[in-house]
């Protein structure tokens with residue numbers, strides 16, 4: 001992940017998760033297991049990711065950054081997810097963790113125009129440069145403002161999104177589709193994908209498994 005000039009590390013880090021971080025990761029695991037089928041690619045990725053997070057904790061490094069403008073939609077998106085049973089617990093746990101998160105634009109976002117630059121924000125919960133710093137697993141959230149399209153992208157790690165809002169997802173070879181709140185989206189390594197918000201903000205949690213044999217990150 002890129003560094004930001006206005007980032008402020010508030011201490012040198014600990015190896016203990018806060019109660020809010022533990023609860024959010026545990027709830028994300030439970031939600032994933034409830035939503036994805038075992039013995040599918042997504043189910044097996046969920047097993048690998050959950051196993052790694054249970055086996056060890058990375059260095060916890062709190063960080064404060066100036067939130068991008070899209071974050072004004074965060075509260076509305078969380079409140080909407082809280083009304084849907086399949087993701088209500090996760091929305092509550094994520095809401096409790098939100099004050100600890102550093103929301104940032106995607107690195108290189110300025111090359112994709114003002115609408116995208118001002119209309120999205122990502123928070124890395126676990127991963128290089130995230131709240132919990134480690135290299136094998138990434139957990140984060142994306143927020144997209146109403147009417148904004150997140151850019152096409154791809155990455156070596158496989159990925160599962162837990163969909164916590166209305167909105168459309170794109171996958172090469174499949175086109176645009178609506179997973180719905182409480183849906184999941186699985187992307188095998190390197191598949192081109194995107195998403196776009198309709199009238200409501202788009203909110204999703206994502207988890208990625210980074211093959212230990214690979215040095216690549218998302």
Ligand SMILES: [Fe+2]
Pocket residue numbers: 153154155159193
């Ligand atoms: Fe992705």
